[in-house]
Amino acid sequence: MPGDLGHTSTVCLGATLQAPVTWRSPDAHWQEPLRRVAVTGGTHGNEMSGVYLVRQWLRTPVDLQRPSFSAVPVLANPAATAVCRRYIGRDLNRTFTSTFLTSKATPDELYEVTRARELNHLLGPKNSSQAFDFILDLHNTTANMGTCFILNVTDTFAMHLCHYLQLQNSEPPSRVLVIEASEDTTFSVDSVAKHGMTVELGPQPQGVLRADLFSRMRSLVASVLDFIELFNQGAAFPAFEMEVYKFLGCMDFPRSEDGDLAGMVHPQLQDQDFEPVQPGAPIFQLFSGEDMLYEGDSTMYPLFINEAAYYEKNIAFMKSKKLTVSIPALPVLTPNPTPLT
């Protein structure tokens, strides 16, 4: 892996923050178009847009075909999907760490540990040159997040993809959530491939399939594949600036000594994902009637507000800050790519 590294540059994260970014030099990786692309649904078995889309594509794959490649649909967690639950033993989307992936198989291990290894074999191995080029992972949330793309800020290809999606699908507007993770700290399905991204649509209850979100998800996947096709055909994608939300941390519900909820998301915060919250604004309403106020020292942008699956993870909402990132141009594919086989 280190042998592939090209030169290093910087991605500007607002006025005060700069982070080093490494991408493969034009002499190595970008000679080749992206051929091995997977779209995963049902990573959480009760998030229905992705489940039904993957089922549809497994029957009629034509939507996933482009002239220079065909994307592979994958039902990531079939056992959880069969019983319409998020997971059987543990959250699959937290199991793609090298500890789990390289652990020795045991007969009593959790279903998702076995499955993560299978997916790593199918789509990876993670952090190797044989890994898939791109994984798009499809999710729903009970939070009012509209359309949200989640990706690693160091993945320049995926950042360009988001930019393209925002321009192509401007109604309704989408938001970009960036996380900063290195190859040692990623744990999600989309981190198995060389590049990846999660699409999160909400609000949708677990176990419910809404027609509006289903068709929006389907259009977004089509646009993702269109972008990859454009890149493969040698299109140029110049540098740009984009407003993003950078993940800062999580806030739990107020709880009593026995760990039970002591209050709820405040009515003024409920459904206000990505809207600014000032210090002193109400964030929780205790069962006793009082309001709990936000005690940070600057404007905070909340997201994943009141996501059902996060109660057990002790998360009432996540905090982010809004900033502008500058993304350098994508190296252009060489004019005569490898002939299609």
Added chain:
Amino acid sequence: MEKPIKKIAIFGGTHGNELTGVFLVKHWLRDGAEIQRTGLEVKPFITNPRAVEKCMRYIDCDLNRVFDLENLGKKMSEDLPYEVRRAQEINHLFGPKDSKGSYDIIFDLHNTTSNMGCTLILEDSKNDFLIQMFHYIKTSLAPLSCNVYLIEHPSLKYATTRSIAKYPVGIEVGPQPQGVLRADILDQMRKMIKHALDFIHHFNDGKEFPPCTIEAYKIMEKVDFPRNENGEVAAIIHPNLQDQDWKPLHPGDPVFVTLDGKTIPLGGDHTVYPVFVNEAAYYEKKEAFAKATKLTLNAKRIRSSFH
């Protein structure tokens, strides 16, 4: 003349992932001041604690479908589904069903993923006392709307947890996802209970309630999703019907859209009122929505017999 009301129960957690009832009951078990009224015993109670603990609808089977006499009469054994054993325990505590000793009123608190707002569920169209109560609650809640759903039907009626009481009341508020607790929904359910208890208190105090009329929606038929040869859902609730619970649906209006984008319209020759549109828990019960008709229910004058 009706006897005064003495024993009331408020059930939460009949479905363990419908959180409003769970948290209201837990709160009232710690601090019951809000639900006390003079001369009344009001007992909050979690009906399915194991499902609540796992935040699932049920462990083995739906608790809200097993309060029929056959299940209640089965010989107790470890082999029985958890919910059947639990139903028998609840029947001992708050019933027995159809006997003189059963609780007077049971309120069973539920949420739905459907956009039904505040809903009161009635099992008997001839029950003057409950029609009067529902009239009082609806009037007190206005302008917040509250609809009455009548599930009296020869084959579609089901044996609810609350049916062991003389006067069973279903309270359903949506939309709320399973496993989520919304402050606005909790506030609405809290108000419904408050007005219900106020009504009972006024009734016990000898207040006379003159004859009244309420609008209600009576279940006629359950409609499943169109499915493929493997039993998988092949068409989903059309965007025009999604979130439109209680609004009239006419023949020819879009009802479903196939996964390929083809619209399926409502057949038949009369207007229906859709209820429980796209309820998560009903996919496995093969119900995409229920068709109801609108009717009016009348109640005679009622007054407590001790005045």
